[in-house]
């Protein structure tokens with residue numbers, strides 16, 4: 206299962222799909238390279 210998270214960067218705001226198993230981890234936005242924490246739920 207995947208969940209959608211949104212990039213917090215004001216100039217980006219892209220949605221990205223991440224694996225639900227990665228909750229609690231941090232991913233890097235593919236567009237602007239900012240670190241995005243994946244919410245626990």
Ligand SMILES: [Zn+2]
Nearest residue numbers: 212217234237
């Ligand atoms: Zn971004």
